[in-house]
Amino acid sequence: MRDPAAVYTPPINPADIRGPSQEIYACMGRDNIYRMLEDFYRELGASPIRGMFPDDLTRAAHKSAAFFVQLLGGPPEYSEHFGPPRLRARHMPFQITNEARRQWLACFERVLEHAITGYGFPAQHLTDFRRFLQDFSLWMVNTADGDPSPDPT
Ligand code: HEM
Numbered sequence: 001m002r003d004p005a006a007v008y009t010p011p012i013n014p015a016d017i018r019g020p021s022q023e024i025y026a027c028m029g030r031d032n033i034y035r036m037l038e039d040f041y042r043e044l045g046a047s048p049i050r051g052m053f054p055d056d057l058t059r060a061a062h063k064s065a066a067f068f069v070q071l072l073g074g075p076p077e078y079s080e081h082f083g084p085p086r087l088r089a090r091h092m093p094f095q096i097t098n099e100a101r102r103q104w105l106a107c108f109e110r111v112l113e114h115a116i117t118g119y120g121f122p123a124q125h126l127t128d129f130r131r132f133l134q135d136f137s138l139w140m141v142n143t144a145d146g147d148p149s150p151d152p153t
Contacts, residue, residue: 022073
């Protein structure tokens with residue numbers, strides 16, 4: 001159990017964060033979302049934050065993919081298998097600093113560079129999706145690293 005005093009709470013209200021368009025799943029389909037998350041976890045696996053993630057990156061990628069399926073307007077795959085997302089709580093076992101968040105976002109950005117051609121991501125929703133990742137990832141930060149900027153991106 002972590003010392004509650006050591007937990008950093010970002011100065012934001014997650015309820016204010018606008019979720020991505022629910023049309024995205026219908027455009028991409030499940031397989032493309034799974035491939036996108038597999039590629040994202042491959043990037044994480046080669047990144048400075050690799051040590052946070054389990055050895056079996058494919059399994060971890062598929063768990064996240066189930067979440068993104070429902071986030072993007074598909075069936076509630078994640079909740080059916082794992083229960084309510086409660087993602088900030090699920091990230092609590094890991095010390096997530098703003099620097100770790102930057103690395104995480106950089107990995108996602110490398111994948112999103114070919115989102116449209118590689119996974120059929122609908123171009124008109126890409127800007128909002130990037131914005132969602134930037135905003136929602138702030139909510140995962142639970143450890144101060146002395147970086148005062150709330151949103152460096
Ligand atoms: C701020 C940067 C972030 C870092 C460093 C991070 C790191 C992690 C780590 C270490 C895990 C556990 C991997 C495992 O044991 O399988 C995890 C799980 C997960 N992450 Fe993140 N994460 C971040 C942001 C996000 C964001 C913004 C989302 C959603 C948009 C997200 C979605 C998930 C999901 C769905 C899981 C699986 C949760 C579970 O059921 O265990 N993460 N993340």
